[in-house]
Amino acid sequence: MKHICSICLDEVAESLLMLTNCGHVFDTECLMPWLNASVNCPICRENVYGWDRFNHNPQQPYQRVYLSATSSDDRSNVTVAQMQIKLSETLKELEALKTSYEELKQQIAQKDTLMEDLEKSNDMLRKQIMDLML
Secondary structure, three states: OOOEOOOOOOEOOHHHEEEEOOOOEEEHHHHHHHHHHOOEOOOOOOEOOOEEOOOOEEOOOEEEOOOOOOOOHHHHHHHHHHHHHHHHHHHHHHHHHHHHHHHHHHHHHHHHHHHHHHHHHHHHHHHHHHHHHO
């Protein structure tokens, strides 16, 4: 299994693989100089030092990752096929969520319009009451 550094785009030896708290993978030779110059991930710009919300302490900015992989072609093909199916299912779920999101936005817009109409009616009723009291 090949691991590609997100900075130099070269293949990374597993012994040199680093993973930031945001999940991006780099080789040690690229990540360490970057962290000397910046506290943000070079890909997503998230602060890699973050904060441990339970202890209120800065977190370790990176973790060394040790992976093992099999070289069996059949096994890797099945894994890729499974991943493609999962990706397809996830994309369908995402589309459904986008549709729901748009429907909810329309409902909110309708409710906002209704609220404005009710506020106008309320103002008119107050004026009528004030006129009757005079």
